Amino acid sequence: MSRRRNPRKRKFNPVKTFFKIVLSIVLAFVVLAGGACFAYYKATGNMPFANNGMTANAGEMSILDALLGRNIKVNVAVFGVDKDGTRTDVVFVVHYDSEQESINLISVPRDTRVAVCDEVEDLLGKSYGVTKFNAVHAYGGEKYGPQAAMLQLEDLLGISIDHYVKVDFDALVEIVDAVGGVEVDVPQDMKWDMSDTGDITIDLKKGLQTLDGDKALQLVRFRRYADGDVGRIQVQQLFLKALAEKVLSTESIVKNIGDYIKVMYKYVETDVSLTDAVKYANYITKIDMSKLSMETLPGVGQYVSGTSYFIHDPAATREMVDRIFYSIAPEMNEDSTVDTKSLLIEVSNGGNVTGLAGRFTEKLAGEGYRLTDPTTYHEAQMDYTRIQVKESGIGADLVKYFDDARVEVAPDKVGSADIRIILGTNES
Numbered sequence: 534m535s536r537r538r539n540p541r542k543r544k545f546n547p548v549k550t551f552f553k554i555v556l557s558i559v560l561a562f563v564v565l566a567g568g569a570c571f572a573y574y575k576a577t578g579n580m581p582f583a584n585n586g587m588t589a590n591a592g593e594m595s596i597l598d599a600l601l602g603r604n605i606k607v608n609v610a611v612f613g614v615d616k617d618g619t620r621t622d623v624v625f626v627v628h629y630d631s632e633q634e635s636i637n638l639i640s641v642p643r644d645t646r647v648a649v650c651d652e653v654e655d656l657l658g659k660s661y662g663v664t665k666f667n668a669v670h671a672y673g674g675e676k677y678g679p680q681a682a683m684l685q686l687e688d689l690l691g692i693s694i695d696h697y698v699k700v701d702f703d704a705l706v707e708i709v710d711a712v713g714g715v716e717v718d719v720p721q722d723m724k725w726d727m728s729d730t731g732d733i734t735i736d737l738k739k740g741l742q743t744l745d746g747d748k749a750l751q752l753v754r755f756r757r758y759a760d761g762d763v764g765r766i767q768v769q770q771l772f773l774k775a776l777a778e779k780v781l782s783t784e785s786i787v788k789n790i791g792d793y794i795k796v797m798y799k800y801v802e803t804d805v806s807l808t809d810a811v812k813y814a815n816y817i818t819k820i821d822m823s824k825l826s827m828e829t830l831p832g833v834g835q836y837v838s839g840t841s842y843f844i845h846d847p848a849a850t851r852e853m854v855d856r857i858f859y860s861i862a863p864e865m866n867e868d869s870t871v872d873t874k875s876l877l878i879e880v881s882n883g884g885n886v887t888g889l890a891g892r893f894t895e896k897l898a899g900e901g902y903r904l905t906d907p908t909t910y911h912e913a914q915m916d917y918t919r920i921q922v923k924e925s926g927i928g929a930d931l932v933k934y935f936d937d938a939r940v941e942v943a944p945d946k947v948g949s950a951d952i953r954i955i956l957g958t959n960e961s
Contacts, residue, residue, distance in 0.1 A: 706746030
């Protein structure tokens, strides 16, 4: 938080500030978990829930460290659970880096094939062998489910998880309705009747539309994509970003705080404490939502002994983790180039067509690249598209997506991304 030069004019509002900071770190779900908890505490003076014996914090950072503005990195696991609250239908890890002012979201397919790690088996006192990731939470049950899932994520990614948030899908329905719906471009017709098992019926049409809570639930629950769980994750990420942008509005927070608190107590479980809330609130000025990046665990869908799994790629996973969590750039040698899809790309509109940068951003994202929000270029226009990179050997694979593009090594012009694409007036 910036220095308070005039305390009377800059009175600290813990509820409003904490809503913004925590939502920025873990998108839509943590605002319910942490923000509503903090609001309730300020209103009643009572602690909403205990920590269930689990210890989880962002390293060893103290409140003094936060007040001094020391850089932090925070990893939060988010679990969206099914109707019975046992299996994790949505899994992702959010990484916040205050020094880079960046937020990265890593989605883990629910069908990821894992060997249950020793830490989980020690916790539960039983051996399980190989299973799908979403079963690990179920093995832990109501008491140990989140802890077991966190331990398995740590083993899978090779990182430490600081906090968890577990959300029932009914929370999604109520929050979307509370903010008046979320506009989403549904990528395909979706139809699936699961009523015979007591579940929902999905019936959505392709196209841009405003989804209410029930339709939003249908969108995130739908599974029948040509590329399996990967397609499902891409749609979930698209929806989460749209929801986060809607909920992030200060007007939305003030207007719907009562609904958030209600949803918090009905559907959300977390270990985000009030002490953590105070610490994180000091980093509100070090968040840039334009640097929000969403990726998926690398791998492919595959049948093993008649069972459908997502088989993750350990080498590609290690490269992704090194890059995102430890700021280690991919290695290069004389005979190879950096995989551009592992880098962060900004598309800036230097042409004359309104919305062009947005269209190319969506196009490249659909091809598996990592994109910032599109921007507008305000300097001299060129007829050709400039692909600006920080070092040679990067960016050649992007040329094919444009009518007339050239790669330029311009480390001083790229900015906070790894690659900046300035669209030319020839593009349409």
